[in-house]
Amino acid sequence: MSKAPRDIMLDGLWRDNPIFRQILGICSTLAVTNVVLNTAVMCVSLTVVTMMSCLTVSLLRDWTPRNIRMMVQTLIIAFYVIIVDLILKAYWPEMSRNLGPFVGLIITNCIVMGRCEAFAGSNPPGPAVLDGMFNGLGYSFILLAIAVLRELLGMGTILGFEIPYFATPYWDKWIIMVMPPGGFFVLASILWVCRSIGAKEVKK
Amino acid sequence: MNGIGQDVWMAVVTCFAAIFTQNILLTTFLGMCPFTSVSREVKAAIGLGVAVVFVMTFTTVLNWLAYYWVLVPLKLEFFRFILFIIIIAAFVQFVEMVVDRYSPKLYQTLGIFLPLITVNCAILGTSLFMVIREHSFIVTIGYGFGSGVGWLLAILAMAGIRQRLNESRVPEGLRGPGITLIIAGLMALAFVGFTGVLS
Numbered sequence: 001m002s003k004a005p006r007d008i009m010l011d012g013l014w015r016d017n018p019i020f021r022q023i024l025g026i027c028s029t030l031a032v033t034n035v036v037l038n039t040a041v042m043c044v045s046l047t048v049v050t051m052m053s054c055l056t057v058s059l060l061r062d063w064t065p066r067n068i069r070m071m072v073q074t075l076i077i078a079f080y081v082i083i084v085d086l087i088l089k090a091y092w093p094e095m096s097r098n099l100g101p102f103v104g105l106i107i108t109n110c111i112v113m114g115r116c117e118a119f120a121g122s123n124p125p126g127p128a129v130l131d132g133m134f135n136g137l138g139y140s141f142i143l144l145a146i147a148v149l150r151e152l153l154g155m156g157t158i159l160g161f162e163i164p165y166f167a168t169p170y171w172d173k174w175i176i177m178v179m180p181p182g183g184f185f186v187l188a189s190i191l192w193v194c195r196s197i198g199a200k201e202v203k204k
Numbered sequence: 205m206n207g208i209g210q211d212v213w214m215a216v217v218t219c220f221a222a223i224f225t226q227n228i229l230l231t232t233f234l235g236m237c238p239f240t241s242v243s244r245e246v247k248a249a250i251g252l253g254v255a256v257v258f259v260m261t262f263t264t265v266l267n268w269l270a271y272y273w274v275l276v277p278l279k280l281e282f283f284r285f286i287l288f289i290i291i292i293a294a295f296v297q298f299v300e301m302v303v304d305r306y307s308p309k310l311y312q313t314l315g316i317f318l319p320l321i322t323v324n325c326a327i328l329g330t331s332l333f334m335v336i337r338e339h340s341f342i343v344t345i346g347y348g349f350g351s352g353v354g355w356l357l358a359i360l361a362m363a364g365i366r367q368r369l370n371e372s373r374v375p376e377g378l379r380g381p382g383i384t385l386i387i388a389g390l391m392a393l394a395f396v397g398f399t400g401v402l403s
Contacts, residue, residue, distance in 0.1 A: 027325040030233040071293075078286045086282055101332030104285050108325040110237055179396060180231045184389030188382050196377035 005130055012134030018111045019142045025111035029143055030187065032102055034178040036159050039147035041095055045103060047136030049080045050112045054120035054132030061121050073116045081106050111139055146186050154178035215346030222350030225399050228326050229358040230392040235326030239359055240384050249363035252317040253356030259321050260330055263292045264348030267331040268341060288331050296321055326355055361391060
């Protein structure tokens with residue numbers, strides 16, 4: 001049960017990417033992908049929570065009774081989510097209001113729980129942290145791609161900066177992109193592209 | 205009396221808003237995981253949907269009581285994530301035991317869906333929205349029920365469409381979750397049409 005660090009990184013980023021391979025965890029974050037900044041904050045929070053939970057679960061793995069491990073994992077995750085939520089509220093109250101309930105919803109994000117259960121529970125702390133981090137990053141890069149597309153096409157800006165051409169009247173803003181249906185369409189398109197590339201790799 | 209009447213009216217409006225204009229699945233993407241995996245068959249979709257309506261209504265109300273009667277007086281509001289999760293898990297477990305004991309037939313159809321619900325983001329999401337929007341008690345009842353019905357409506361429609369989809373040829377990379385998301389997008393687009401009906 002030992003994987004080389006390089007394999008752990010590659011699996012998390014691409015080969016077993018949580019979003020387009022396993023379709024996990026899109027629930028709690030897709031709603032904030034209409035603006036790049038919100039998405040970035042969400043992604044950082046999620047990566048930190050995944051990393052720390054994986055570390056804790058891995059450290060406690062020999063002392064956790066098998067039959068209540070789910071409950072223990074949930075409590076560990078909830079603990080870190082509360083910390084992230086309080087930090088945001090204290091230092092960036094505006095962002096905390098924008099994200100609303102979605103920071104709290106990281107608790108039910110299947111990725112965090114999935115990594116704790118599938119990897120951290122049976123591996124030493126070092127690889128567990130690495131695995132949590134790269135799964136978080138693999139998740140983040142797809143969400144950021146979605147957010148960039150949505151904000152660019154919908155409002156002609158990225159991170160609030162106006163982009164040449166897209167912010168001018170020549171570009172008809174696709175308002176639908178910043179509304180919920182846009183999120184579904186962009187995610188489906190990205191899924192399509194990534195899976196097609198993946199299928200070609202397998203054939204080789 | 206007038207106050208209560210107004211509250212009930214607000215509850216009804218909130219309920220309809222939660223079903224149509226602010227559908228928890230189609231506007232906030234909550235509960236996507238079971239949505240993409242269980243929506244292959246109409247029958248399973250109904251089973252899960254009904255279970256969600258039931259659990260969502262009761263846990264939202266229970267969480268309201270726990271939040272305003274226990275956490276707010278103790279100034280422990282930040283503790284709500286853990287408390288809500290525990291209440292939801294305990295409630296689902298309790299319902300499972302009751303159903304198993306008194307109605308084995310219902311347990312067979314509904315039972316397998318109950319454990320899935322504990323990790324359904326939509327349930328926790330509804331409770332968190334309820335706190336942020338500062339709903340009163342009566343409005344919370346309407347909101348919890350409406351959100352559940354909205355979710356049921358969405359998964360039912362999706363299952364119906366996906367059964368038809370079995371015969372159509374979908375591009376390779378889009379099969380499964382991809383096409384489900386596109387359909388969900390079209391449904392969300394249709395639901396955008398309800399905006400403005402309630403204001």
